[in-house]
Amino acid sequence: MSASEYFALSARGDVAPDIADFDLGMDGVTTLAAHMREGFVWLDRDLRIRGLNAVAAANMGLDADAAMQLDFETLARENEAVATLVSWMRRVLRTAEAVRFEMTGVNDPSRLYSVCIFPFRGGLAYTFLQETELHELRRASEVWRTEHRAxxxxxxxxxxxxxxxxxxxxxxxxxxxxxxxxxxxxxxxxxxxxxxxxxxxxxxxxxxxxxxxxxxxxxxxxxxxxxxxxxxxxxxxxxxxxxxxxxxxxxxxxxxx
CATH class of the missing domain: 3.30.450.20 (PAS domain)
Structure with a gap:
């Protein structure tokens, strides 16, 4: 199970209670997030970033300190992809349920990302994984199957x-x-x-x-x-x-x- 899957399952209550109730502490969360292949971002209920891993910072093209200053509400008014992300975030805050979806990149619309948002430490967190190449492979495979049938x-x-x-x-x-x-x-x-x-x-x-x-x-x-x-x-x-x-x-x- 990946770290993002554990976080999402824990948020839904789908892991054993003794595991779900175990508090890693911030040092533990930081260590876990640092070793994830996914980008990891933790936000409070006002959608202010409280923490993120190196993958997320690199994807944003910012260092961690600069990323912590991002204002999602402002960015949502300027970028359609961010607006989509913020809409899902508000849903998670309202329902306390994890969601998973695909979306185009904020900085590069040609990139495709798999995103999971879930309740986390009184606010929410989201993980994301760039899957453009996998999507293209699936599409190429479908083309091949169609040509093969022909x-x-x-x-x-x-x-x-x-x-x-x-x-x-x-x-x-x-x-x-x-x-x-x-x-x-x-x-x-x-x-x-x-x-x-x-x-x-x-x-x-x-x-x-x-x-x-x-x-x-x-x-x-x-x-x-x-x-x-x-x-x-x-x-x-x-x-x-x-x-x-x-x-x-x-x-x-x-x-x-």
Missing amino acids: LNDLCEISIFHVNPMGFFSYANDYLCHILGFSRSDLERIRLIDVCAEADREETARTLNTLVCGTTESHVGVFNLMMRTQGACRLKVSCAPIRRDGACIAIAVVGVEI
Whole structure:
């Protein structure tokens, strides 16, 4: 559980009473906030800043002393994002309930932040985390899924993934159709198991170079055996999918030739 999640749960009474009633003291709060990856700001009921961590000060572009002089009421009249933040703050003061929402940045509207505001020490506090890149990744993933569905609808393109051990980890409907395997059947076998015998050694070498990073892409031909009889010849483009530098799969797109 992150520090901000603990604070929010505590404010709602969703942690054990002996934990929720435990008073860290200001030194403890300061230490905890200093080690949070989120920005942390504590305000009194008049919306005057009483404390903040280094992440929050850096995000504001101010040192801690200058940040403590900010007047949220005045800023709210000048900045729409601050006005949104202040509106949520007043709700928390009125209802004594924690709230969580997303908002654009105060200084940079192109940035997206996840914000949590909750009752804290007679006033309120809020935490925020910059999530622009995560939001963009989610949007890119949705675009990819849409394009992927469109490719599948063409019904003439084979798309599949092979894990670092050489086993199928995904196969689209078209590949399953031309090979005569169900998806669950394919995901129990290796790519080289359905390769023409004469091509298996070369295919294994190709996969190994992609997994190890010796090469970052491969264009070639796979001769794949059908379940019943015969073979299909695919012109393929292969590339590794990496996470934290490690190959987690090899993506292959192929067309019959």
